Amino acid sequence: MPRQRIPKVLMALAGLAAAATATTQASAEEVNVYSYRQPELVEPLFAKFTEASGIAVNVVFLKTGMIERLQSEGSRSPADVVLTVDISRLNAIVEAGVTQSVQSDALEAAVPANLRDPDGHWFGLTARARIVYASKDRVADGDVTTYEDLASEAWAGRLCTRSGTHPYNLALISALTLHHDEEFASGWLEGLKSNLARKPQGNDRAQVKAIHAGECDISLGNTYYMGLMVRNDEQKAWADSVRIVFPTFEGGGTHVNLSGVAMTKSAPNKANALALMEFLASAEGQEIYAEVNHEYPITPGVPTSDLVDSWGTFDFDSLDLIDIAKARPGSLRLVETVDFDG
Ligand code: FE
Secondary structure (H helix, E strand, O other): OHHHHHHHHHHHHHHHHHHHHHHHHHHOOEEEEEEOOOHHHHHHHHHHHHHHHOOEEEEEEOOOOHHHHHHHHHHHOOOOEEEEEOHHHHHHHHHOOOEEOOOOHHHHHHOOHHHEOOOOOOEEEEEEEEEEEEEOOOOOOOOOOEOHHHHOHHHOOOEEOOOOOOHHHHHHHHHHHHHOOHHHHHHHHHHHHHOEOOOOOOOHHHHHHHHHOOOOOEEEEEOHHHHHHHOOOOOHHHHHOEEEEOOEOOOOOEOEEEEEEEEEOOOOOHHHHHHHHHHHHOHHHHHHHHHHHOOEEOOOOOOOOHHHHOOOOOOEOOOOHHHHHHOHHHHHHHHHHHOOOO
């Protein structure tokens, strides 16, 4: 028994030390972030912010469960700011009631009105297009045209994609439904499924790897993954085997989605949270996003990176992103009814 008591004492001492550290941190300027975005994508931004403001950024990186965590922590939550990708995830966080309205002239000037919540509960920070990666060897210029055409027989056995239930694909299906109707989207999903070279699996980059390996000729993916693959020793060959093609909806543009930010309802460091949000939307923050993340800045006048420029230009589809978020449950039902992943 005594041998078990010693660790308990040590644990208690360690607890005291941790409490002392927490007290020290609380008295310094800080802001606490819960992030669905990956460390390599946001750490360069936070480092710059801290350098400029003296405010330390503490980040908890989450893969799932952000809403549940904020709800269970309630008013005691240390989180000030949440960062996420995908409009439906942003919307879900707001609808869960764990955010607060932010009024900021700087944010309103930086973020176009259609890329933020009119009530200030969320702000878009970057845009990405969901496009087609096409084999340079096996797909000719002009073969890929519209999203609708991806369901045509010309692509039988040639398409790879991640799960139909992933938020990126659900948003695309929602957009397609809004351009047409549910019946059309259902038929489209059936066609897409029959064109699959293999069951949906892996992430967006895994599909490009499969094109490189000759398993499929085209895949669905987000634009910035091209940048991440080009800069990765192992993945560069995958990237070199494909080119980006920007499909459009019939009578529309290319499907885009957002990454975004919100302030939590219980933010203990409200002023610092606002300073961080304003930095992320500022020209300086947007340039880092453009260079490091290979995304499209949303702040007017901030250029895309040279690499992103090299992929070509496209017209953003004009659907309202919040409508896409609201169509998510219907899209999930469609994917399950069609048994897209099965
Ligand atoms: Fe992603």
